[in-house]
Amino acid sequence: MTPALIVPDQSAWTMWGHEPAQLGLALAESPERARQLVVPDPVPAALAEAVRDAWSRMPAPRSYVAWPRAMDGVPAGELLGEEAGHGEEHGGDGEHGGDGEHGGDEEHGGHDMMAIVGDPSADGLVMEPIDFELGPLATGLPGGLVLGLSLDGDVVGRCAPRATLAMSLGPIAGGAYGDPLAPVAWTTAIAKALEHAGERAPSEATTRLRIAAVEAERALSHMCWLRGFGYVLGWAQLSEQAHDGVVALMAPRLRLQEAAARLEPAGPDRDGLLAQVAAAAGAVERVRRLLDGSRRLRARTRGRAEIPAERIAATAVGGPVARAAGLPRDARAADPAYSALDFTAATLEAGDAEARTLLRAAEAVSALELVRTALAQEGSPDAGRSNAPAEAVVEGPRGPVRAWHEGGRLRVGAPGQAELLELAGEAVLGLEVGRALAGLASFDLSGWAVSA
Amino acid sequence: MSAASPFAIVALALVGAMAVALLEQVVAGARPSPAGVARAALGTLRQPLAVPQVKDAWLYHGAPVLLLLGGVLALATVPWTPGFRGLDFSTGAILYSACLAYVTPAVLMAGWGAGRPLQVVGGFRFVALMLAYEMPIVMAVTAVAAPAESLRPAAIVEIQHAVPMALVQPLAFALFVPAVMAVAFIPPFDLPQAPGELGGGAFSAYTGVHAGIVSLAQKVLVLGAAGMTAALFLGGWHGPLLPDALWMALKTAAVAAAMLAAGRRLPRAELPWLLGAAWKYAVPAAILAIVWAGFVSLAVYQ
């Protein structure tokens, strides 16, 4: 397995249909350990500088692989073309600002004792904080996410996450809309909004197919997240088992995605698809059993990065973060098509990292249950019109996705994602940096944001 | 210690490091491939020494050397067979701890020398933890030395000809093994590197020969830890039927495999938790272990 630096991150490529591990690429912990650089071609503008820095830090022999992907940015060849160049050594993808740690050091005289003044930190000593930015290609963080960190020693004094990758909200080649990490949810929301506007109702078969595709994407997204979370926690067993789930889910999810896009039934080999889903369900169930009641998980996540339910209730944050704090915010609960499949929304009370992890694992299992039920019932194509819900909302892996018409134009958005970044930054204040990064990872943040 | 011993120790270090690498592969579920290990090692060594804008070049370059030196010297104190005892000092067990103690300045130098925030944090984490496991190691060693009435590791092995020390002093055993794992900074104690948190941490700035030396040093530390555990607690070369060297090799391999497997199944220990557990529980338990050792020495071994 070649250690590789994967831009923007491993989960993104998995959701896009290419699993790096199946191509012999393993995650490198830093650019100095990487032999290969995997970039999308073209490279998003927000990542260009970080990619160049990472490339300059990679030791020879090095090579890069550019996988074509429809997005805006700088062509990879133009960015990395100079092969054995002496790239700039400043900063780096991991921590922008090697200058950051000298935040207060500029312009001093040759006096031998310098005073540090300022407010004392909480242990009564006046200390100089370490300010730097972590990301957008830091291992352990979602690709594209930049953390503005201020460390008081090794304790987080300030954490401001921001998502730097811009989603394209128009149709692009390949039919990709919106969030590259949850394409099915977005396209489904758009389709629902268009049908709603055109006062057409989809057939039952179409609705069930869409549900199956959305749920398969949810399961894959949660498994990818669990794999990354295991890496952040340093828990190889979790990463491995989640990886098995990911690999098992890739084929059925792709088939469902294509079938839903074509608005066709799943095709002649429905039994094959069901068998794949069953195998994937087995792998996902294994992960859930590893996590349920696990003392190892509890030791690392209970009580960490806790957000009280009242704080979430004041925002529009939905998705697993809200549900793990006890707020029953689930767009699927209002959808009669889901109720027809015996869907019940699950919530947990604690609102900490453990609750979020367990909730996502449980949701992945129930998502595959829904897929199986939806596919099994599909025997009646075009069984007449079903009731379309009042508005086009789809529950994506990270939260609801809404599509609506405004001023004659179709608008799509994921309400609450920006507020989620703020909440996540607040939740990790005062934690030691390892705990903080693990707590941050438990929010399943996305480095992609709707551009203004 | 004969004139050939230094070469033997170095050869043992290299062969043993390869064995540890193969064990890592086995524990990870992959097929052990010596060619793959050799290829990866050569690939690392062939990389050019890209020295980034390190903040302190002396420390940056000195850290891998100190780490390897500490590891090899620690390996040299392990008694393998009655005929090959390495550095057979009469205070060998304490010398083992002393050599391990130089891992801390080496990690600090690596982190500080490289100079970026996460690397410095990685280095200083190890400093904070150092005392936390140095004391359990030294006290556990004292506990097994008491019944043997000697700090010479070979003498401690000799006294286990009937019963391994792990059965007589389970508390000392339970304290020693995680502590030496932590000194070798292998998962679940890989806090200075913390891939996924610190992105490689204290050692992330090393490429080429430096990275190769750090990797080799870590494997030598694991080998020494497994060997010393086998010698002090599992009876060393004692055992029926098979020759001494084979018993020692089997026991060392078993301990190393167990350490590596534990690393895969456990999430990384958190710094605040580990500090708390070490000071609040491990050190008092180590004192208890010494008291128990005294009792055992008087009651059983007289």
Add this chain to the structure above:
Amino acid sequence: MSGLGTALVFWPTAAIMLVTGLYVFRTSSMARAGLLLLASLGVEGLIFLALASEFLGVLQLLMMSGEMVIMVFFMVMFMADPGGLMGMDMTHDKRRSAAAAVGVAVALALLALLTDWPAATLSGEAPDVRAIGFEVMGRSMFTFLFAGMTILFAIVGGIMLAAQGGRLGIAAPGDDGVAVPPPGRAGQHVPPPGGEEGHAMHGAEPAR
């Protein structure tokens, strides 16, 4: 060890000790100063080993690494320029300290040369371990007990005092301290009044 062997270890080691000790004050980097001191005092362990004090030698090696690393830790925490990038002068009060150093050196040298040290050739099973053991458990037991208890109380008391209010004033689970609002920018370097020369160094210069 034979006389020649002892001499072969003693003299070069003593030279290394002196040189590294001197460089502690020539460097302005805190980390380097601490680690050079570690080199100096750690190498002293070899002298003990050469003089057949195995236990003391090994203890010296063991203890010095821990102590010096902790010293580096505190120096980095409290000093304003731990990396030494500003070229801080590590010596203070030069005349008086030089006089005191010379005076003490002369006194110790006279002590070493004029004392009638008992000489003996030791061999065999490190008798010093037994001798030290009996000494600690016999005559010196009260001293060591008292010192140990004092150190323990100091450690525990210091931690108790420091641990109020969590690590950033935000009480973590298990703390019983008072929560203090986290500071904004905690510490800023401010040049002392009078005397400001030099220019920004963006970390490009390695420590001297």
